[in-house]
Amino acid sequence: xxxxxxxxxxxxxxxxEDFINNELPADWVEKNTYWPAGYGTLAQFExxxxxxxxxxxxxxxxxxxxxxxxxEYGGAGLSHTEQAIFHERMSYYRAxxxxxxxxxxxxxxMLFGSEEMKKEWLPKIARGEIRFWLAYSEPNAGSDxxxxxxxxxxxxDDLIINGQKIWGTxxxxxHYAWMAVRTDPMAPPHKGxxxxxxxxxxxxxxxxxxxxxxxxxSFNEVFFDNVRVPKxxxxxxxxKGWYYLMVALDFERLVIPxxxxxxxxxxxxxxxxxxxxxxQVLSRQLLIRNKLVNIAIQIxxxxxxxxxTAWMLDRGLVPNIEASLLKLFTTELSQKLANTGMQxxxxxxxxxxxxKWSSLQGRVCLGYLDCISALxxxxxxxxxxxxxxxRGLGLPPK
Amino acid sequence: xxxxxxxxxxxxxxSARDFLQRECPKKLVRQLDESDEGYSSELWRKxxxxxxxxxxxxxxxxxxxxxxxxxxxxxxxxxxxIVPGPFFSTVVLGGLTILTxxxxEQKMRFLPKIARGEMILSLALTEPTASYDAASVNTKAIARNGEYVIKGTKLFVLNAxxxxxxxxxARTRKTKDPEDGITVFLxxxxxxxxxxxLLKTLARDKxxxxxxxxxxxxxxxxxxxxxxxxxxxKAILQKAAVAKCAEMVGGxxxxxxxxxxxxxxxxxxxxxxxxxxxxxxxxxxMAMDVGGSRFVTYKAAWRVSEDLPAALDAAIAKAWxxxxxxxxxLSAHQIFGAIGFTMDHDIHLYYRQAKAAEIxxxxxxxxRAIVARELGL
Numbered sequence: 001x002x003x004x005x006x007x008x009x010x011x012x013x014x015x016x017e018d019f020i021n022n023e024l025p026a027d028w029v030e031k032n033t034y035w036p037a038g039y040g041t042l043a044q045f046e047x048x049x050x051x052x053x054x055x056x057x058x059x060x061x062x063x064x065x066x067x068x069x070x071x072e073y074g075g076a077g078l079s080h081t082e083q084a085i086f087h088e089r090m091s092y093y094r095a096x097x098x099x100x101x102x103x104x105x106x107x108x109x110m111l112f113g114s115e116e117m118k119k120e121w122l123p124k125i126a127r128g129e130i131r132f133w134l135a136y137s138e139p140n141a142g143s144d145x146x147x148x149x150x151x152x153x154x155x156x157d158d159l160i161i162n163g164q165k166i167w168g169t170x171x172x173x174x175h176y177a178w179m180a181v182r183t184d185p186m187a188p189p190h191k192g193x194x195x196x197x198x199x200x201x202x203x204x205x206x207x208x209x210x211x212x213x214x215x216x217x218s219f220n221e222v223f224f225d226n227v228r229v230p231k232x233x234x235x236x237x238x239x240k241g242w243y244y245l246m247v248a249l250d251f252e253r254l255v256i257p258x259x260x261x262x263x264x265x266x267x268x269x270x271x272x273x274x275x276x277x278x279x280q281v282l283s284r285q286l287l288i289r290n291k292l293v294n295i296a297i298q299i300x301x302x303x304x305x306x307x308x309t310a311w312m313l314d315r316g317l318v319p320n321i322e323a324s325l326l327k328l329f330t331t332e333l334s335q336k337l338a339n340t341g342m343q344x345x346x347x348x349x350x351x352x353x354x355x356k357w358s359s360l361q362g363r364v365c366l367g368y369l370d371c372i373s374a375l376x377x378x379x380x381x382x383x384x385x386x387x388x389x390x391r392g393l394g395l396p397p398k
Numbered sequence: 399x400x401x402x403x404x405x406x407x408x409x410x411x412x413s414a415r416d417f418l419q420r421e422c423p424k425k426l427v428r429q430l431d432e433s434d435e436g437y438s439s440e441l442w443r444k445x446x447x448x449x450x451x452x453x454x455x456x457x458x459x460x461x462x463x464x465x466x467x468x469x470x471x472x473x474x475x476x477x478x479x480i481v482p483g484p485f486f487s488t489v490v491l492g493g494l495t496i497l498t499x500x501x502x503e504q505k506m507r508f509l510p511k512i513a514r515g516e517m518i519l520s521l522a523l524t525e526p527t528a529s530y531d532a533a534s535v536n537t538k539a540i541a542r543n544g545e546y547v548i549k550g551t552k553l554f555v556l557n558a559x560x561x562x563x564x565x566x567x568a569r570t571r572k573t574k575d576p577e578d579g580i581t582v583f584l585x586x587x588x589x590x591x592x593x594x595x596l597l598k599t600l601a602r603d604k605x606x607x608x609x610x611x612x613x614x615x616x617x618x619x620x621x622x623x624x625x626x627x628x629x630x631x632k633a634i635l636q637k638a639a640v641a642k643c644a645e646m647v648g649g650x651x652x653x654x655x656x657x658x659x660x661x662x663x664x665x666x667x668x669x670x671x672x673x674x675x676x677x678x679x680x681x682x683x684m685a686m687d688v689g690g691s692r693f694v695t696y697k698a699a700w701r702v703s704e705d706l707p708a709a710l711d712a713a714i715a716k717a718w719x720x721x722x723x724x725x726x727x728l729s730a731h732q733i734f735g736a737i738g739f740t741m742d743h744d745i746h747l748y749y750r751q752a753k754a755a756e757i758x759x760x761x762x763x764x765x766r767a768i769v770a771r772e773l774g775l
Contacts, residue, residue, distance in 0.1 A: 001467060001700050002400040009399065081399060269775070289770040290763075296773055297694075297714050297766070304693035311401040325689050328682070382675070388685055389678030393658050396673045 003307075005085070012082050016064075016089040023058050024095050025051040029263075032094040033353070033363050036260040037334040038370030039377045040214035042169055056096060060128040065102045073110060073118065074126030084310035092259025099170070101125045101132035103255050105178045105197070108248040112236035121197070133171040135179035135198070135222065136245070138164060143383050145180070146189040146242060150224060152181035152196065159183075159196065159234070161204075161227040167377075171220040172207050175200055184239050195241040195248075197233040204228070213369045249378075256330050258306045261299050261337065264367070267360050268292070268341045275345075282344060291340045295333075302330050321392030328384040331374040338364065338371040401693070407471050414475035417448065422481050424744050430482035431747075434596060435560050436604035437483030446515025451489055455497060460510030466494075466637065470644035470699035477648030477755075480747055482603070484518045484557035490641045491556070491634060492519025492565055495582070499622040499630040504584065508563070520561035520587075522552035522608050523631065530635060530760050532628050533576035537610060539568035539583060544617055546570070546583065548610040554758075558594045558606040561587045566610065571625050582627040584619040585610075601754035636709065639716040639759040640702055643695040646723040646755045650691060653723075653748045654684045657730040671733070680729045687722040694718055710772040717765035720756035727752040 005013060028051075033041050059065045062076065068083045069075020078086070090097035106125045109117055124130050141148040150163025161181055171177065177198040184192030200207070204227040210219040235244055269292060272282040282288045305326040312319040319326075341364035342349040353362030375381045389395045403411065421441055430436055445451065454469040455461025469489070476485065493512045496504055511517040527534040537550025548568050558564055564585045571579030585592065591613040597605045622630045658681055661672030671677050698715040701708035727749040731738045738745045756762065 001402070001404075001696060003697050003700050005399060269773075272775070283775045289775050290766055292775060293717070293766045293769045293773070296769060297718050300711075300714050301690040301694055301718065304697065305689065307399060308401050308693055311399060315402070321685060322689065325686050329686055329690065382679070385679040385682035386675065388682035389672075393681050393685060395658065395661060395678050395681060396670050398669060398673050 034094045035367035035370040037374035039373040040370035066126040073122040080310045080313035088259045091257035105132045131174040132178040133174040135165040135177035137167045159229045161224045166221045168220040190242040193241040195235040324388045334374040335371040338367045418479035431602035452513025460513035465703045467699045467703040473644040474648035477645030478652045487556040488519045491521035520558040520564045522555045522566045524554045537568045548613045552608040555606045555608045558608045577628040580627040582621040589613045601750040636712045640698045643715045643719040650688045650723045650726040653730040657733040684726045691719040691722045713765040713768035717762045720762045723752040
C-alpha cells in the first residue's frame, strides 16, 4: 500500500493547482456559493460570466473538460486516479469542471454510439461548445425511473416526442437534452426505453423555471409537444436505453465534489478560530471542537472512499459497493456539514450574503437549504441503500 | 497511490482466515472465555509455527521481517474470527515496544522467544484512574542500591495472569511536568511482591489487577532511559490504537457478514427478512461503517509502518472505528432478533468485543480530543 501520490500524480496535481491559480477569476472561490454535493446553486456554473467562459475554454484547450476521454476524441486520456486528483482540486476551488455532456453524455456516446455519432458530438463536447442537461425524471417517475412515460414514436427518419420532464438542472442554460424516452410501451418498463439527444431549440420544447428553496433558478420543467428529433440522435440501439443509462451512472462515480467538503470545512474552522463567544474563541470550546472534529474525521473517510474508488477503476475492478458508499456517505456528510456550520455560527448562520452582518458570504445559510438536495438527487439515500444492500451485499429483492 | 493489498498480504489474509476457521472455532473461543488462562497453548504453538508472533520482527530477532501493516492485516483476521489469548499484549504491547525502545541485549533476549511462542508479555500502564495520560502514572519505582523497588496498583492489565514478563510503567521522579520522570521496566511476572488478580469483564478478555508490592527489579530491566519513558508509552499507545482498529475492522466485517447471511435465510411473512428495506438499510449502514473504517485504519497502519508521523491518522481511526464497530455489532443484534440474545448464539461475542476494543487505548472522545489538537483547533 502507498497512500501518497507518485511523482507523475504529484506533478499533475501541481499542474492543476497552478492552472487554477492562473486561470480562475480571483474572486470566484469566495463568490461562488456552491455547497458540497448540493444542486441548488449549480446553475451558477452554467450562467457563465465572460471570465468563467474563458476558464472553461482554457480547460477545453488542455483537454481537461474531457479529462478521462482518449486523446483521439479530444480528451486528456488520463487515469482515473488523475481524474480524481483533477476533480479533487477543481472542487476544492469550487471551479466549473464539466457538466452533463462531458461527464455523462460524452463517455456514454463513446461506449455505445456509432462512429458517425462520435464524430458529430464528441469534439464539440470536448471543446466545451455545447452543454447537455439531464432529462430523466418525470413528475411520476422519480426514484422509480423505469416508469417514465414520455413517449417517442418513430416517423420515418425522425422520432416524435410528447411528454414532460422535470428537475432539468440548468436546462435553460444548456443546448441539448440528454433524454430518456419510452419507445416501446408494450415491453417491460426497463426494456422499452431509449436514450436520445434533443435540441433545446426544437419547435415544441417549452422550458419553464422552477425556483428552488435556495432562491435559485437551477431546475426546470420541460414540456415536449410533438418535438421532432432525427433518429440518428438515438444512442446505440433503440430500447436499450435503460442499460446505457445504468452504465452512464457509473461515469458519475468520481464526480463527487470531494474537495469542496474540505474547503467549506476549512472556512467554518477559520470562522471558529476567529470568533469569540463569552470571551473565548469558539474553536477552544469543547462542544464546538467535538462537532468540528466529527466532521474532520468523516471528511477523511470520504476521501478514503474517493481514492479507493479511483484506484479500483484504474485496475479494472468494479467499485460496486464502494461507489455507492461514496455517494451515500458524502451526501449525508453534506447535511452534517451544514448542520455543524449552523451550530458553530449560531445567529450569524441565518444571515444571507447580502447582509452587512453576514459571514462566509452567507454560504452556510444557503448550504443549510441546499444540503437537502444532496440526499435526493442522483438517487436518494434510500435508493443508494437499496443498491448497496441488493447489488453490493446480495440481499434478495423479494 | 496504491490502495490494495499486495499478493503477499492477500495470502497472509487468506491463510489466516482459513487457519483460524479451522483451529479456532467458536466452541474453543467460548471455552477459553470461560477458562482462567484465556488461551490455548496448542493454538498458541501453532500460531507461532506460522510465524505470526514474529511477523513484524526483523529476521535477526527470529522474526519474518515484515512490517506493521502486515501485522495489522493479520490482526484484522484475528478480529474477524475472535482469537482469545495474549497475542495482542505479547506482540503489539510487548514485542513492538522492546523492538523499538529496547536495547540490543533486551531484543536478543526477548524477541526470538516471543517469535517462537515461548514467552508471553503484558503491559501494565493504566491505574485505578483508568486513563492514558502521564499524570495518571502514580506507581512508584524507587532506586535503592542499584535496584528499583516498584510499588503501586495497575488495573485493566491485559493477560497479566499468564504473562512471563510485564512491562511496567512507573514513576521514578516527580516534577512539575507529569511526562517527565516516567520509566518503563521489564518485570518478571513471578517476582516476589507481584500479585495478579483476574477481573471479570464484559468481553471475558483477561484483564487483571496487578499489585506491585515492593517488587524489586534490576537497573538493566529498564527499557529505554530512566525518567524518559513517556515517549515510549506514547508510541506504544499509538501503535496499539491502530492495531486495535485493525482488529475491530475484522470484527465489524464478521458481524456484517453474519447478519447479511442470516437476513438472506431467515423467513418471516413468507419472505427472507433481508428483502425488507428496513433490514436492507441496516445492512447498507453497516457496510458503510465497515468500508469507512477499513481504509482510515489502513492509512494509519501504513503511516506507522512507514515511520511517518501518524498521530492524526491514528486518532482519526480510533475515534471513528471505535464507534463504528459498536454500531455494526448492535445492528447485527437487531437483525438476529431474539436468537442473538441467547448465550448459544455467536453474535454477542462480537458485541462484547466491540465495547472492550472501544474502551481500551482511549475511547472515541479521547481520540477526538487528539484530532482537535492535531488540527490545531
